[in-house]
Amino acid sequence: MSNFKRRDFIKTTAAAGVGATLFAPNIVKGKDDRKVRIGFIGVGGRGRSHLRNILLRDDVIVPAICDIDPEAITKAQKMIKDAKQKAEAYTEGEFAYEKMLDRDDLDGVIISTPWLWHTRMAVAAMRKGKYAGVEVSAANTIEECWDLVETYEETKVPCMILENVCYRQDVMAVLQMVREGVFGELLHYRCGYLHDLRGVKFNGESGAEFGPGSHGEARWRTAHSLHRNGDLYPTHGVGPVALMADINKGNRFVSLTSTATKARGLNDYIVKKAGEDHPNAKLKWKLGDVVTTTVTTARGETIIITHDTNLPRPYSLGFRVQGTNGLTDFDYHTRRVFIEGTSKGHGWEEAKPYLEKYDHPLWKKYGEYAKGSGHGGMDFFVAHAFVESIKRKVNPPMDAYDAAAWSAITPLSEMSIANNGEPQSFPDFTRGRWMTRKNDFALNDEF
Numbered sequence: 033m034s035n036f037k038r039r040d041f042i043k044t045t046a047a048a049g050v051g052a053t054l055f056a057p058n059i060v061k062g063k064d065d066r067k068v069r070i071g072f073i074g075v076g077g078r079g080r081s082h083l084r085n086i087l088l089r090d091d092v093i094v095p096a097i098c099d100i101d102p103e104a105i106t107k108a109q110k111m112i113k114d115a116k117q118k119a120e121a122y123t124e125g126e127f128a129y130e131k132m133l134d135r136d137d138l139d140g141v142i143i144s145t146p147w148l149w150h151t152r153m154a155v156a157a158m159r160k161g162k163y164a165g166v167e168v169s170a171a172n173t174i175e176e177c178w179d180l181v182e183t184y185e186e187t188k189v190p191c192m193i194l195e196n197v198c199y200r201q202d203v204m205a206v207l208q209m210v211r212e213g214v215f216g217e218l219l220h221y222r223c224g225y226l227h228d229l230r231g232v233k234f235n236g237e238s239g240a241e242f243g244p245g246s247h248g249e250a251r252w253r254t255a256h257s258l259h260r261n262g263d264l265y266p267t268h269g270v271g272p273v274a275l276m277a278d279i280n281k282g283n284r285f286v287s288l289t290s291t292a293t294k295a296r297g298l299n300d301y302i303v304k305k306a307g308e309d310h311p312n313a314k315l316k317w318k319l320g321d322v323v324t325t326t327v328t329t330a331r332g333e334t335i336i337i338t339h340d341t342n343l344p345r346p347y348s349l350g351f352r353v354q355g356t357n358g359l360t361d362f363d364y365h366t367r368r369v370f371i372e373g374t375s376k377g378h379g380w381e382e383a384k385p386y387l388e389k390y391d392h393p394l395w396k397k398y399g400e401y402a403k404g405s406g407h408g409g410m411d412f413f414v415a416h417a418f419v420e421s422i423k424r425k426v427n428p429p430m431d432a433y434d435a436a437a438w439s440a441i442t443p444l445s446e447m448s449i450a451n452n453g454e455p456q457s458f459p460d461f462t463r464g465r466w467m468t469r470k471n472d473f474a475l476n477d478e479f
């Protein structure tokens with residue numbers, strides 16, 4: 033039994049390993065008291081939100097943190113001190129994390145750094161026997177996708193992509209509906225990342241600065257829009273869909289085609305903020321404002337993924353799940369369903385009764401507890417799954433194969449756009465094992 037509890041939350045957890053696959057245990061052995069020791073690489077905005085959730089648990093110790101930004105370290109150290117813990121900080125240069133990974137008292141690390149560091153850090157963590165929990169996206173190139181898979185296969189140390197949206201309450205209820213056959217046989221999905229990031233990509237005195245001297249993600253994220261044209265952030269949308277579609281577990285992504293509109297939004301924003309004489313107003317942005325990708329699967333489904341981060345618009349992940357019996361469109365603002373024989377007439381039905389009826393058992397169990405953990409509660413679940421997988425020494429629910437297949441959408445979409453929408457084949461990262469692997473995501477009653 034686990035000793036997991038927080039504040040007034042004292043529910044015990046079930047026996048270890050239900051529904052999960054054991055792997056060769058070459059990682060640091062858990063202690064009898066089942067306390068897990070987790071280090072943090074990157075304690076910026078996202079790293080500290082993970083840290084906050086982790087520090088609320090009584091089954092995790094945080095012995096070490098790493099960041100190159102002294103301000104981020106100071107903020108994180110205050111949180112750690114407030115939680116009555118003590119962590120050593122690694123701050124000396126961009127490779128200080130390697131020193132931290134040499135410690136023998138870490139079971140896992142949570143990596144919340146800029147994208148270009150993710151694979152390098154996750155691979156280093158696995159090689160040093162530490163579970164790698166890596167923020168999204170996990171990889172930038174097809175080579176990096178293979179690095180994640182091959183390092184996992186070689187070391188048998190798991191890598192979990194920390195895709196929190198897979199645990200969103202409505203997403204998990206729809207997953208239950210899928211599993212119970214409410215939509216019939218599935219054919220089509222839509223999803224994406226439609227988020228006005230202009231205020232994230234630019235800040236500083238003029239409101240139009242990025243790179244060194246700016247703060248937060250503007251320091252590193254914006255450069256990708258200058259140099260790359262593709263779906264730069266696919267996993268919030270495609271992660272949940274991949275789990276519904278059994279990707280890598282009975283099904284796989286086969287190919288994609290991508291197209292992009294022209295790039296106008298960022299230039300328009302800079303001119304409005306800082307005037308047309310601002311040096312950044314002269315830049316030629318490569319990222320098309322709306323990138324549309326269509327993925328085909330081995331089972332004959334299609335998935336339309338939209339990336340839309342440069343224009344004024346409300347936040348949306350734009351989910352649609354459609355099968356032979358009906359479909360749902362759902363988002364933070366609108367959730368609707370049409371099921372043949374149940375929904376009256378030709379109109380949509382409000383999804384609320386369905387989402388309540390099919391509320392996932394994990395949400396029934398931990399929903400109250402999760403509230404306030406960030407992003408409507410889903411941040412609790414993703415960190416919880418990481419911690420519980422380490423405790424039980426089992427593979428996490430979203431693994432290196434998922435990290436590779438979901439992240440591969442970015443480089444493949446770039447190649448497709450660069451070649452006039454030419455179809456690009458997905459590598460089969462499972463090397464054929466997708467045919468026999470089983471989808472056990474969130475099927476045990478713990479994580």
Ligand SMILES: NC(=O)c1ccc[n+]([C@@H]2O[C@H](COP(=O)([O-])OP(=O)(O)OC[C@H]3O[C@@H](n4cnc5c(N)ncnc54)[C@H](O)[C@@H]3O)[C@@H](O)[C@H]2O)c1
Binds near residue numbers: 078100128
């Ligand atoms: N899942 C989600 O909901 C969600 C939300 C926000 C961000 N993210 C992801 O989390 C990651 C981090 O984003 P963020 O918003 O925290 O960015 P951020 O810029 O606020 O933080 C990144 C941190 O990494 C540090 N860093 C950079 N290079 C480093 C190195 N070599 N070694 C150690 N530290 C280094 C920076 O100093 C900074 O403190 C990104 O991949 C982002 O896409 C995910």
